[in-house]
Amino acid sequence: MSLPQTVTDSPILVALDYAERDLALAFVDRIDPRSCRLKVGKEMFTRFGPQWVHELQQRGFEVFLDLKFHDIPNTAAHAVAAAADLGVWMVNVHASGGARMMNAAREALLPFGKDAPLLIAVTVLTSMDADDLRGIGIDATPAEHAERLARLTRDCGLDGVVCSAQEAARFKQALGQDFALVTPGIRPPGADAGDQRRIMTPAEAQQAGVDYMVIGRPITRSDDPAATLQAIHASLREDK
Numbered sequence: 001m002s003l004p005q006t007v008t009d010s011p012i013l014v015a016l017d018y019a020e021r022d023l024a025l026a027f028v029d030r031i032d033p034r035s036c037r038l039k040v041g042k043e044m045f046t047r048f049g050p051q052w053v054h055e056l057q058q059r060g061f062e063v064f065l066d067l068k069f070h071d072i073p074n075t076a077a078h079a080v081a082a083a084a085d086l087g088v089w090m091v092n093v094h095a096s097g098g099a100r101m102m103n104a105a106r107e108a109l110l111p112f113g114k115d116a117p118l119l120i121a122v123t124v125l126t127s128m129d130a131d132d133l134r135g136i137g138i139d140a141t142p143a144e145h146a147e148r149l150a151r152l153t154r155d156c157g158l159d160g161v162v163c164s165a166q167e168a169a170r171f172k173q174a175l176g177q178d179f180a181l182v183t184p185g186i187r188p189p190g191a192d193a194g195d196q197r198r199i200m201t202p203a204e205a206q207q208a209g210v211d212y213m214v215i216g217r218p219i220t221r222s223d224d225p226a227a228t229l230q231a232i233h234a235s236l237r238e239d240k
């Protein structure tokens with residue numbers, strides 16, 4: 001498949017969390033594929049399917065397919081290969097699926113060679129705190145558990161992890177500079193935190209060594225999304 005893909009070096013991944021396709025498209029048509037990549041998650045993919053991914057790609061956007069696969073190794077591997085067939089730029093699994101699942105997912109991408117998407121794993125969701133972990137039988141703190149899962153992910157040869165920006169500096173030191181860190185919970189100064197708990201500004205996240213920042217509502221709900229994106233990029237340049 002040859003789809004027009006605009007390469008961008010922006011670290012910003014905009015979380016496209018819309019229930020309505022038309023609203024999402026109206027938003028997408030106001031931003032430039034050179035200014036960010038788009039993250040398609042479970043809500044939009046379940047409603048609008050692979051065709052939605054193709055529509056975004058045809059508009060020049062690179063897509064992070066955020067379906068967080070977590071299944072037996074064979075099923076997870078086939079799902080990751082199906083994502084690669086869609087030509088997405090990044091895909092993810094849950095690290096808690098374990099080493100055999102992550103190895104199977106990585107091996108499923110080998111036939112795609114240099115066209116394979118980046119494969120990352122979710123550690124501990126930024127919405128989970130120590131109480132939530134205790135509820136599922138884990139006594140470690142979120143940061144400790146996330147580091148353990150991130151180490152396992154790196155040892156399985158994946159490209160990186162989704163984690164909290166507050167863990168980034170520690171993870172870069174512990175896991176190496178080349179292991180990509182993708183962090184939600186990013187809020188420009190003054191933006192509403194919403195349901196996110198452990199937040200950082202884009203500039204703070206950059207300082208902490210984050211490679212890609214997932215930002216949703218501060219951009220998608222902005223009156224002028226292109227200007228908000230520009231302002232975030234300006235804050236990152238100033239802080240370099």
Ligand SMILES: O=C(O)c1cc(=O)[nH]c(=O)n1[C@@H]1O[C@H](COP(=O)(O)O)[C@@H](O)[C@H]1O
Nearest residue numbers: 015124125126127162184185214215216217
């Ligand atoms: O995998 C994710 O993207 C993700 C992991 C996580 O631990 N926390 C988290 O908020 N996310 C996603 O990141 C996005 C954050 O959106 P905003 O809170 O609107 O910026 C949403 O699409 C979440 O589903």
